[in-house]
Amino acid sequence: MMFERTWAATTCLALSAATFGAIDNLGADFSDVNNPNGVWRLEKNTDQQLFSIVQPDYYSNQTYQVAWADEPYPAQMHVPFWCRVTTLDMPFGPYDVALGDILMHGSVFSRTGATTTSAVWVSPVNGTADIAGSTWMIARRGRVMDWEIWRNNVKQTSGRLYEDGTNSRVNPFLFQNGSGGLFALTQPVAVGDRLELRFQSLDELPDMAGVNFEVASMAGVSTDVLAPVSEQVMLGTSSGGGNLASWANDDEDVRRVCKFIVPSATSPYLRVNLNFASTKLSPSRVILGVQARSTVVGAFKLRLSLQRKTDSAYIQVLEEALGATWRTYTSIPEGVLSDFVAPSGTMTERLEVFQTGPSAASIPCSEFDFADIKVSQ
Numbered sequence: 001m002m003f004e005r006t007w008a009a010t011t012c013l014a015l016s017a018a019t020f021g022a023i024d025n026l027g028a029d030f031s032d033v034n035n036p037n038g039v040w041r042l043e044k045n046t047d048q049q050l051f052s053i054v055q056p057d058y059y060s061n062q063t064y065q066v067a068w069a070d071e072p073y074p075a076q077m078h079v080p081f082w083c084r085v086t087t088l089d090m091p092f093g094p095y096d097v098a099l100g101d102i103l104m105h106g107s108v109f110s111r112t113g114a115t116t117t118s119a120v121w122v123s124p125v126n127g128t129a130d131i132a133g134s135t136w137m138i139a140r141r142g143r144v145m146d147w148e149i150w151r152n153n154v155k156q157t158s159g160r161l162y163e164d165g166t167n168s169r170v171n172p173f174l175f176q177n178g179s180g181g182l183f184a185l186t187q188p189v190a191v192g193d194r195l196e197l198r199f200q201s202l203d204e205l206p207d208m209a210g211v212n213f214e215v216a217s218m219a220g221v222s223t224d225v226l227a228p229v230s231e232q233v234m235l236g237t238s239s240g241g242g243n244l245a246s247w248a249n250d251d252e253d254v255r256r257v258c259k260f261i262v263p264s265a266t267s268p269y270l271r272v273n274l275n276f277a278s279t280k281l282s283p284s285r286v287i288l289g290v291q292a293r294s295t296v297v298g299a300f301k302l303r304l305s306l307q308r309k310t311d312s313a314y315i316q317v318l319e320e321a322l323g324a325t326w327r328t329y330t331s332i333p334e335g336v337l338s339d340f341v342a343p344s345g346t347m348t349e350r351l352e353v354f355q356t357g358p359s360a361a362s363i364p365c366s367e368f369d370f371a372d373i374k375v376s377q
Contacts (some may be wrong), residue, residue, distance in 0.1 A: 021127075026119055026213040027102045030084045032066040039121050039215075042068050042082050045107065045114035046198075051082065063087040070112070079105045079206075080117035080199075095138040096169045097210055103138070106145050106199050106206025118198040119211065123189040125219035128376055131185040131195060133213040134172035137163045143207040146200040149175060149184065152193055157184035157328075161209060169210060180250065181328030183289030186374055188223040221284065223376040226347070228274040235271035235352075236260050240365050247274060247371045250291060258365035259355075268303070268352035270366055276347040280377035282338045288317065288331040288349060291369040297324050298364060299357025304331050307348035308339045314350050315340075322353060322366065347373060 024039050031037040035051050042051045051068035058067035058081065060074070067083035073091065085101045088094065097103060107114045123129060135147050140163050148158040157180030159173050167173045176182040187195060197213050199206070227248035240256030247255055259269040286306075294300050302322040305314040318331040333340065341347055353366045 021218050023216045041120040043118045063089045080107045081105050097138045102211040105208045106201040115201040118196050121195045121215045123193040126190050127219040128221045128223040129187050129189045129217045134174045135209050136167040136172040137161045138208050143205045145206045148198045150196040151187050182330040226276040226373045229277050230275045232273040250370050254367045254369050256367045259363050268354045270353040272351045274349045278345045278375050280375045283375045283377045285376040287374040290371045291328045293326045294324050295365040296361040298359030301354050303352040305350040306340050309342040310339045
């Protein structure tokens with residue numbers, strides 16, 4: 001069943017699942033009776049309106065599929081709905097779904113006046129939460145729908161679901177592969193904060209999606225999200241656009257650094273040092289997140305390093321291809337993490353871009369929408 005525990009496998013974070021005080025799984029905790037149900041809420045729209053009606057035979061075919069919906073199928077307001085699958089005898093099936101899966105259908109504006117529906121985890125602790133999960137469209141009829149993860153009123157990551165076989169129950173769209181990458185799935189939380197999995201309809205034809213949504217939380221482990229406090233452009237020219245503030249947020253205010261003088265054939269064409277100020281001198285986890293792309297098609301790679309303050313050496317923590325489409329790169333350093341924090345709290349990240357083959361332009365540039373660090377202790 002899709003509500004089996006998957007947190008440790010899908011997030012691969014440096015803290016083990018056992019470190020966390022609670023692991024809440026929408027499927028394992030799902031209720032046909034109560035909404036809200038513990039930490040979980042099922043909502044019909046962005047006004048946070050709760051589902052309050054349970055349909056005892058949602059498909060109206062005497063299979064007695066219980067679902068949260070204003071009306072049963074095929075009445076006007078039969079969508080959106082949420083349920084735990086108890087029958088595969090579904091209209092116009094078969095579908096790519098199994099007994100026990102959590103299933104939802106997106107909102108249709110002409111039916112309900114809304115374009116979203118959500119499953120929301122409400123934090124019972126002050127601390128840190130790690131999100132894990134996946135989703136997939138269960139039909140193959142050409143429809144499209146977006147999934148998004150929000151922390152309170154700020155979108156953290158998203159992805160687009162297609163009914164073309166790209167994703168399936170055995171190969172779902174993992175949340176860690178969304179626009180914000182794995183970096184977006186660790187969030188600082190206070191009591192009452194909302195971590196919301198929202199499904200956004202793009203037109204009048206959303207559809208059904210399978211859902212696996214899990215949150216692991218730990219009270220007392222606080223997480224700071226650090227933006228750079230200073231930069232040093234050591235290789236490349238920074239006149240392409242943006243400034244220090246451009247590194248801070250995923251907001252389309254990008255920092256562009258272009259090729260200028262390359263000292264040798266093995267040197268990067270871009271090298272930037274970013275300095276951060278941390279109040280956590282003995283972190284239990286450090287996560288680097290960089291959203292970047294090349295402005296031209298070509299062969300490039302991005303290297304991230306973190307300075308070890310005990311001897312000033314730069315320790316490589318990531319090296320991956322850099323393409324012409326936006327991607328969030330995430331690295332979770334290991335070892336003695338306090339070595340990466342100076343007694344003053346300073347941390348230094350180095351970003352380097354290498355040209356490894358042909359380029360469509362003689363002077364390539366790289367763009368960065370954010371380069372942040374999350375530090376937990």
